[in-house]
Amino acid sequence: MNIIEAKGLTKKFQNYTAVDHLNISVPAGKLTAYLGTNGAGKSTTIAMLIGTLTPTEGEIYFKGQPLEKVPRKDKKIGVVFQNSILDKELTVWQNLKIRAQLNKNYQKEKLETLMKQTGVYEFAKKSYGKLSGGMRRKVDITRALLNEPEILFLDEPTTGIDIQSRQEIWQLLHQLKEEKHLAIFLTTHYLEEAENADNLYILRKGKLIESGSAQSLKEKYDVPTLRLITSEEIHDSRAHKEEGNEYHFICQNEKEALSIVNQYQEITLYFSFLPTDLNEVFLKLTKEEDTL
Ligand SMILES: Nc1ncnc2c1ncn2[C@@H]1O[C@H](COP(=O)(O)OP(=O)(O)OP(=O)(O)O)[C@@H](O)[C@H]1O
Numbered sequence: 041m042n043i044i045e046a047k048g049l050t051k052k053f054q055n056y057t058a059v060d061h062l063n064i065s066v067p068a069g070k071l072t073a074y075l076g077t078n079g080a081g082k083s084t085t086i087a088m089l090i091g092t093l094t095p096t097e098g099e100i101y102f103k104g105q106p107l108e109k110v111p112r113k114d115k116k117i118g119v120v121f122q123n124s125i126l127d128k129e130l131t132v133w134q135n136l137k138i139r140a141q142l143n144k145n146y147q148k149e150k151l152e153t154l155m156k157q158t159g160v161y162e163f164a165k166k167s168y169g170k171l172s173g174g175m176r177r178k179v180d181i182t183r184a185l186l187n188e189p190e191i192l193f194l195d196e197p198t199t200g201i202d203i204q205s206r207q208e209i210w211q212l213l214h215q216l217k218e219e220k221h222l223a224i225f226l227t228t229h230y231l232e233e234a235e236n237a238d239n240l241y242i243l244r245k246g247k248l249i250e251s252g253s254a255q256s257l258k259e260k261y262d263v264p265t266l267r268l269i270t271s272e273e274i275h276d277s278r279a280h281k282e283e284g285n286e287y288h289f290i291c292q293n294e295k296e297a298l299s300i301v302n303q304y305q306e307i308t309l310y311f312s313f314l315p316t317d318l319n320e321v322f323l324k325l326t327k328e329e330d331t332l
Pocket residue numbers: 053056058076077078079080081082083084085
């Protein structure tokens with residue numbers, strides 16, 4: 041079941057089209073990654089999907105109902121913003137309790153259970169402002185879960201956070217997805233992270249240029265490339281010249297790559313022949329579009 045579905049979603053700022061006729065679905069219990077170069081329209085899309093920005097055109101459905109018709113109490117949406125909205129002077133516990141108490145059915149035990157689940161209970165007495173970036177982000181996620189959302193939006197949740205904490209955040213997101221059957225929609229600049237997503241959307245200048253699982257995109261754009269760095273310039277019509285004496289050859293298989301390496305072995309300083317990673321798919325896609 042799709043928690044959120046958008047059809048023909050469009051946002052224009054005066055004459056500028058920031059988001060251009062997007063069709064997006066975010067299924068329950070799945071992690072959807074939204075990738076795009078700077079200014080591609082990611083934050084604008086999120087703002088429309090959570091209902092804080094009115095689309096110029098298109099429809100958004102929350103569990104099949106038009107988003108604008110869903111009563112506030114039924115709109116089970118959690119949002120982790122790029123910049124935290126919590127108070128640096130207060131402790132983790134105080135911050136979360138104040139927000140949990142906005143709900144009429146506040147129960148201390150319920151809040152404690154949630155905090156234990158997300159792993160923030162152990163530093164509940166620390167001031168929010170004194171926490172590491174990774175710990176803060178976990179508290180932000182806990183805050184976004186207070187209203188028991190069915191979908192969680194995160195705008196670049198791991199930007200500026202060290203690698204170990206990034207992994208912890210991903211672990212937490214996967215755990216939430218499994219245990220709570222939560223739909224997760226996040227934007228990231230770290231392409232290697234998107235490999236963990238069930239579904240990817242790649243956005244460029246407001247338009248979707250690809251979507252699918254990381255695996256399906258890799259297969260579709262699999263262009264095994266032989267990279268060769270030589271001690272002198274070569275002239276070979278099969279090669280694409282990069283910086284310096286680096287040459288890229290598209291090869292069908294290892295045999296073909298090997299024959300090229302053999303041909304240039306006397307002057308080869310370095311070579312590699314690797315399968316495509318997501319970074320390459322992304323670069324290829326955004327580059328191709330640039331040349332259109
Ligand atoms: N309120 C606004 N008025 C005018 N233009 C806007 C407004 N908000 C966003 N834009 C423009 O729309 C485009 C998309 O912006 P958006 O913030 O959605 O991109 P993004 O993909 O989130 O970028 P980043 O990765 O840098 O955060 C940008 O060119 C931006 O300048």
